[in-house]
Amino acid sequence: MKKMLSFFLVIAACWCAAAGQTTEKYETVYLNNGQVVKGHITEYIPTKSLKIQTDDGRVLSYEMNEVERVVRRSRPEATSYSQGFSDKGAQQGYRAFFDINYTKGCGRFGLNRFGFSTTHGYQFMPFLFAGIGVEYQRYNEEDNSKLRTFTTYADLRSEFLKSNFTPYVELRAGYTFKKNMGFFFNPQVGFRFGLSKAQPRLALNVSLGYEYQRVHAYMLNTLDASNLVVLHEVRSMSHYLLDDYGSQNCGGITMRLGVEF
Secondary structure (H helix, E strand, C coil): CCCHHHHHHHHCCCCHCCCCCCCCCCEEEEECCCCCCEEEEEEEEEECEEEEECCCCCCCEEEHEEEEEECCCCCCHHHHCCCCCEEECCCCCCCCCEEEEEEEEECCCCCCEEEEEEEEEEEEEEEEEEEEEEEEEEECCHHCCCCCCEEEEEEEEEECCCCCCEEEEEEEEEEEEECCEEEEEEEEEEEEEEEECCCCCCEEEEEEEEEEEEEEEEEEECCCCCEEEEEEECCCCCCCEEEEEEEEEEEEEEEEEEEEC
């Protein structure tokens, strides 16, 4: 009973002391099991229960016999930024993405290809996501139609608004583990469309970017074909004349359409 009374007096005193102050305050609830929850207490029933709304929009309920103590203090600026999530847009925690993509080759060594990718990571701040992913691509050009690649990459993403509808920028950098291929780099800009108010993590993503893909390029010259880039492993081509152009960029404009969940 004394613990409950002390809790009530602490909360009441803090509210009174904060009345006239403009500094943002928040409560920290320390539970008997060692868990610590930060946010704003939205409901308090003496000796029975309390509800606290966290910065990511969740409302958690606890019985008072689960609560050790409650502390109210000013929110540090750094903490308010890192925990300033709303109930819309990116939510703190795990995020997963899946997209299909098409790349239109640009320049002398660019080749068309299509594929899909999946990215998994963590939303650390309202405007910062970091993750890793893998991408599969199939090349469409006639002399490279058998070329299939897998690329692993690191991913950084930043959404401009804490909203279900927001533009974003994304940067992928990695490596394609295929003979005659290597470094991969893909900056892009896009727009995120939230699909459900009840499930803010569910969204559609559309983006446009440029894809850099390092390749070791060969120029193939025969009576029937010329100026074709050969990227895959050269097999049984003794009847071809191959010009070795060394390391080149098989770049292109990439369009992506995907979902997150």
